[in-house]
Amino acid sequence: MGRHSAEEPATPSGNDPDGEAAHFDGYENFPVGRGAAPVRAGSRNRVGFAVGLVILGVILLVFGMITLTTDDDPQTTAGQDNSATATTPVPSRSPSPTPTAMPGPPAQTSAIPPAQEVMPVTVLNNSALTGLASRVAGELEAGGWPIAELLNYSETQVPATTVFFTPGKPAEEAAAQALAAQFPGITGGAKPRFDGLDGSGLTVAAVGDWVP
Numbered sequence: 001m002g003r004h005s006a007e008e009p010a011t012p013s014g015n016d017p018d019g020e021a022a023h024f025d026g027y028e029n030f031p032v033g034r035g036a037a038p039v040r041a042g043s044r045n046r047v048g049f050a051v052g053l054v055i056l057g058v059i060l061l062v063f064g065m066i067t068l069t070t071d072d073d074p075q076t077t078a079g080q081d082n083s084a085t086a087t088t089p090v091p092s093r094s095p096s097p098t099p100t101a102m103p104g105p106p107a108q109t110s111a112i113p114p115a116q117e118v119m120p121v122t123v124l125n126n127s128a129l130t131g132l133a134s135r136v137a138g139e140l141e142a143g144g145w146p147i148a149e150l151l152n153y154s155e156t157q158v159p160a161t162t163v164f165f166t167p168g169k170p171a172e173e174a175a176a177q178a179l180a181a182q183f184p185g186i187t188g189g190a191k192p193r194f195d196g197l198d199g200s201g202l203t204v205a206a207v208g209d210w211v212p
Contacts, residue, residue, distance in 0.1 A: 119175045120148035122199035126158050127208035136161075136185075136204060139212040143182055153198045158205040162188025165202060176202055185210030 121140055125133035133150045141147050163186050165176035176190035179202065187209060197203060 117171055117175055118145055119172065119202050120146045121163075121179070122148045122151065122201065122203045124151050124153035124198055124203060124205045126153050126205045129208050129211065132206050132208060132211065135212045136206045136210070139185075140179075140183070140204065145179065148201065149199070151198050153205065155196055156194075158188065158207050160188035161186050161204065161206050161210045163190050163202060163204045164193040164197060165190060166200075167192040172202060179204075183210075185212065 121137075123133045123137040123140070133152070137147045137150055163176045163179050165172040167173075173190065173192075180186045180188075180190045186204065188205075193203065197205070
């Protein structure tokens, strides 16, 4: 018999479990799943930059609102100041004490002693002053003593204004003393009448040392 040369078995190549050569020509046309697509680095940077801008805008907006709410409005402040000034109560001041009037000169007359009898008085002008008897008589009459008459007397110069009474008449003497005590201007006091003196009863000789 002739010798037949047997075909040598093909040497397996690659990782084909059947020993057949794997054909990869069609693999490169298979589509790749969409969910596993890799994210590019450029897109990731743009997204981060946009998020940063949004956060910065929110911060600026919040800061601006806080500034608006805390700033004082000049007009409002001025109005508040004016109203505060208008409504602020002014402390009341105690009224100044009324100045006390200075006391005047001492009164020329005093009250008539209640137990003393009042008698009419004659007034003599024993000076060169015109109208002196009328002025003295007005003062005596204002003090409660009636005036009998007014006379001018120049025969004897009396040293001081004096009230004279009739000797021997105690009531008239007491009235003369009360009259002199009531009017300090009668500096000569009460004395008995002397001869030649005009008038009768109680007589006041005014010499000019007392001019009411």
